[in-house]
Amino acid sequence: MKFLKKIRxxxxxxxxxxxxxxxxxxxxxxxxxxxxxxxxxxxxxxLSLNLGILSILLILSLFLGRIYCSTICPLGVLQDVLSWxxxxxxxxxxxxxxxxxxxxxxxxxxxxITLIAFIFGSSFLVLLLDPYSTxxxxxxxxxxxxxxxxxxxxxxxxxxxxxxxxxxxxxxxFVPLAFGVALLFxxxxxxxxxxxxxxxxxxxxxxxxxxGLLSKISLFRISIKESGCTRCGACEKQCKSQCIDSDNMxxxxxxxxTCFNCLSACKKGSINYEFxxxxxxxxxxxxxxxxxxxxxxxxxxxxxxxxxxxxxxKVISNNDSILSRKPIMPPGADNIEYFNSxxxxxxxxxxxxxxxxxxxxxxxxxxSGITQPHLAFSTEVFCTYDCNICTTVCPTSALKKLxxxxxxxxxxxIVNFRKSKCIVFTxxxxxxxxxxHCPTQAVHMIPYKEGLTxxxxxxxxxxxxxxxxxxCPVRPYQAIYVExxxxxLKAKKPSxxxxxxxxxxxxxx
Amino acid sequence: xxxRDFFKSAAIVGLASFFKTNALGSVVSSKNLAVQSAPDLVxxxxxxxxxxxxxxxxxxxxxxxxxxxxQKVVIKPNIGxxxxxxxxxxxxxxxxxxxxxxxxxxxxxxxxxxDHTCHDWKKSYKNSGIEAAVTAAGGKMVPANDESYYRxxxxxxxVNMKKNKIHKSLLDCDVWFNVPILKHHGGxxxxxxxxxxxxxxxxxxxxxxxxxxxxxxxxxTFHKKPALNIVDAYRIMKSNGPQGKSEADxxxxxxxxxxxxxxxxxxxxxxMFSQVQPTNINDVRHIALAEKLKVGTQNLEKLNVKRIKM
Numbered sequence: 178m179k180f181l182k183k184i185r186x187x188x189x190x191x192x193x194x195x196x197x198x199x200x201x202x203x204x205x206x207x208x209x210x211x212x213x214x215x216x217x218x219x220x221x222x223x224l225s226l227n228l229g230i231l232s233i234l235l236i237l238s239l240f241l242g243r244i245y246c247s248t249i250c251p252l253g254v255l256q257d258v259l260s261w262x263x264x265x266x267x268x269x270x271x272x273x274x275x276x277x278x279x280x281x282x283x284x285x286x287x288x289x290i291t292l293i294a295f296i297f298g299s300s301f302l303v304l305l306l307d308p309y310s311t312x313x314x315x316x317x318x319x320x321x322x323x324x325x326x327x328x329x330x331x332x333x334x335x336x337x338x339x340x341x342x343x344x345x346x347x348x349x350x351f352v353p354l355a356f357g358v359a360l361l362f363x364x365x366x367x368x369x370x371x372x373x374x375x376x377x378x379x380x381x382x383x384x385x386x387x388x389g390l391l392s393k394i395s396l397f398r399i400s401i402k403e404s405g406c407t408r409c410g411a412c413e414k415q416c417k418s419q420c421i422d423s424d425n426m427x428x429x430x431x432x433x434x435t436c437f438n439c440l441s442a443c444k445k446g447s448i449n450y451e452f453x454x455x456x457x458x459x460x461x462x463x464x465x466x467x468x469x470x471x472x473x474x475x476x477x478x479x480x481x482x483x484x485x486x487x488x489x490x491k492v493i494s495n496n497d498s499i500l501s502r503k504p505i506m507p508p509g510a511d512n513i514e515y516f517n518s519x520x521x522x523x524x525x526x527x528x529x530x531x532x533x534x535x536x537x538x539x540x541x542x543x544x545s546g547i548t549q550p551h552l553a554f555s556t557e558v559f560c561t562y563d564c565n566i567c568t569t570v571c572p573t574s575a576l577k578k579l580x581x582x583x584x585x586x587x588x589x590x591i592v593n594f595r596k597s598k599c600i601v602f603t604x605x606x607x608x609x610x611x612x613x614h615c616p617t618q619a620v621h622m623i624p625y626k627e628g629l630t631x632x633x634x635x636x637x638x639x640x641x642x643x644x645x646x647x648x649c650p651v652r653p654y655q656a657i658y659v660e661x662x663x664x665x666l667k668a669k670k671p672s673x674x675x676x677x678x679x680x681x682x683x684x685x686x
Numbered sequence: 687x688x689x690r691d692f693f694k695s696a697a698i699v700g701l702a703s704f705f706k707t708n709a710l711g712s713v714v715s716s717k718n719l720a721v722q723s724a725p726d727l728v729x730x731x732x733x734x735x736x737x738x739x740x741x742x743x744x745x746x747x748x749x750x751x752x753x754x755x756x757q758k759v760v761i762k763p764n765i766g767x768x769x770x771x772x773x774x775x776x777x778x779x780x781x782x783x784x785x786x787x788x789x790x791x792x793x794x795x796x797x798x799x800x801d802h803t804c805h806d807w808k809k810s811y812k813n814s815g816i817e818a819a820v821t822a823a824g825g826k827m828v829p830a831n832d833e834s835y836y837r838x839x840x841x842x843x844x845v846n847m848k849k850n851k852i853h854k855s856l857l858d859c860d861v862w863f864n865v866p867i868l869k870h871h872g873g874x875x876x877x878x879x880x881x882x883x884x885x886x887x888x889x890x891x892x893x894x895x896x897x898x899x900x901x902x903x904x905x906x907t908f909h910k911k912p913a914l915n916i917v918d919a920y921r922i923m924k925s926n927g928p929q930g931k932s933e934a935d936x937x938x939x940x941x942x943x944x945x946x947x948x949x950x951x952x953x954x955x956x957x958m959f960s961q962v963q964p965t966n967i968n969d970v971r972h973i974a975l976a977e978k979l980k981v982g983t984q985n986l987e988k989l990n991v992k993r994i995k996m
Contacts, residue, residue: 531806556891561809600895608873609871610873613927613928648891677962685954
């Protein structure tokens with residue numbers, strides 16, 4: 178059965194590297210369709226109710242156990258990579274794990290609180306704890322900037338030699354809160370995987386805990402054949418989930434991530450991956466009865482706390498007006514409640530935004546929306562008219578898919594023109610940068626004084642792309658800016674110009 | 687060392703162009719005598735971009751008059767917008783490719799094409815059709831999306847703008863061509879050859895903050911002049927410029943106007959444009975402002991203008 182581990186390693190590396198590289202890719206060289214691979218994840222599939230992917234993942238879990246954790250989840254594989262790499266720094270270079278008792282109170286509480294908070298309308302914990310999104314934040318906030326630095330350094334060296342095959346890429350803008358969240362989780366995950374293998378997956382990760390419940394009844398499981406086992410403990414030493422109790426010849430199915438390392442370790446072939454329900458069931462499903470009462474109390478307490486937490490959250494988010502302007506959501510977000518509760522802030526749209534106008538939010542959406550994407554315009558950085566990439570890649574459907582034509586009328590915000598600050602008004606000089614950049618001509622120039630023209634806005638055809646704001650030379654507070662729309666409506670289509678049909682035969686001079 | 691070299695060569699080029707304008711002036715003043723001399727401005731109408739370019743250059747003595755063997759050439763079209771060629775927001779890709787081919791044919795060591803775009807540069811390069819056309823013709827597209835590609839220069843004759851940063855490839859080349867497209871423009875009313883210079887600089891915000899028209903005239907005083915301004919009027923954008931809303935903004939003129947003189951070429955193009963969309967040339971203030979700075983002349987009567995119909 179040793180081939181199982183090999184298959185697992187190959188598949189997990191395939192998934193891991195694809196997802197990793199897709200997040201890192203800042204040049205758009207990788208095939209865009211790869212984004213579909215990233216929707217094969219539990220939380221995104223649940224949030225987007227993607228029944229196809231959900232049934233595949235469910236069948237996998239019910240048949241084979243926590244294959245998701247060992248193979249598909251990028252954060253899981255990252256831990257394997259980390260603990261595999263860190264062997265170099267340890268004295269004994271082989272895995273050395275010992276059986277550990279399950280942290281039932283902790284893991285079931287986290288799962289319960291996350292679930293209850295979500296039911297009460299706060300998806301904050303889902304956002305924070307979804308392993309795929311955590312991985313996305315770690316890569317995009319910590320490693321992507323390094324890759325871009327390396328690229329830009331190399332590009333400038335090559336550029337000096339007249340070679341422009343690499344080009345300067347704008348660095349990821351630094352949002353301290355988003356960086357902090359990513360760093361915190363990277364630290365926790367590294368710390369835990371350093372010596373304790375997959376303990377993050379079995380104590381903190383709600384997806385891992387949830388799948389643990391399913392893997393208790395999965396068709397296949399790891400089991401020890403008592404007749405052949407010498408209790409040598411070789412399997413236990415290799416078990417990164419610390420769920421093999423070799424003394425008692427038992428495997429805690431709920432924590433086993435089906436990595437198959439134990440199968441390769443056993444010289445006697447006494448540990449096997451086999452059908453659970455053959456013959457009569459030897460034992461009913463294991464229950465930790467001693468703990469169940471305490472767990473129940475803890476969980477109930479946690480439920481109440483969460484309910485209270487969820488309520489305060491609501492109060493905070495109703496106080497939008499204290500912000501000077503409403504945050505601008507990406508196109509396809511539809512309305513702010515839907516968006517905030519469905520986005521897990523995996524940062525995929527942010528990393529794929531060609532203009533880099535999407536940035537992780539600090540507190541623009543309130544505490545529960547930390548690191549969710551919002552639009553932040555800066556000089557010549559605005560939302561491209563002919564682009565729907567963010568709506569296409571979103572794996573959780575927090576951004577609904579929009580065709581290019583739909584995107585062109587998706588009103589993510591509305592323009593506000595403050596004439597008294599406009600250069601044409603204050604300096605009496607031509608400018609028109611805003612109108613020049615406006616794709617719909619919602620901002621257009623009308624005659625003003627003596628040959629001058631001044632902007633005029635038509636709000637019903639404005640889509641809030643921010644091109645005008647990004648280019649307005651009045652700083653630091655632009656004379657023209659976009660107010661975010663909490664409910665994204667459909668803008669009117671701009672009218673076309675009158676066609677010119679006459680034939681010109683003269684030079685005119 | 688490099689910087690010093692640059693200043694040296696800049697001084698030489700500056701001196702050379704000074705003498706050249708004098709020579710040109712003497713030719714102009716004695717126009718009747720200099721029958722054989724090359725025209726100051728050539729306008730061609732009724733052909734395809736490549737054919738019109740070849741025809742215009744023939745009048746001017748051929749590409750070899752401008753590009754010598756082994757030289758580094760830069761072509762600066764308008765690639766500001768992520769628009770397809772039919773929208774006439776960017777210079778016609780066939781025209782740019784034809785020029786690349788001619789330069790290569792004249793023995794240019796390399797032909798580099800760039801623009802500091804307004805839209806996403808990669809999308810603009812691609813969707814304008816210019817990247818593919820230039821690469822196929824043997825030219826090289828270089829990025830212009832980062833400040834590190836630019837180097838500061840002085841504009842001693844500028845009024846409001848005394849310095850800015852210009853793309854290094856243009857500063858370091860032997861000869862360059864300015865290849866704008868003729869368009870309506872919401873801010874400056876029209877965009878032709880001088881407005882196209884906003885794509886060779888890094889800091890455009892300064893223009894808008896300090897009287898756009900004056901700054902455009904100021905950048906036109908930059909000592910390293912293009913060998914030729916080649917104005918693409920094959921398709922023009924008559925309204926909703928500079929990016930246009932739809933193809934209803936586009937008019938086919940099948941024309942090309944070529945001159946080394948910024949002011950003259952813009953004046954001629956304005957007159958052609960006004961047949962479609964009447965526009966007061968005085969409202970395009972940078973044309974008169976540039977003339978005041980001795981960049982060129984609006985007086986086409988005084989110039990040797992060649993008009994060709996194909």
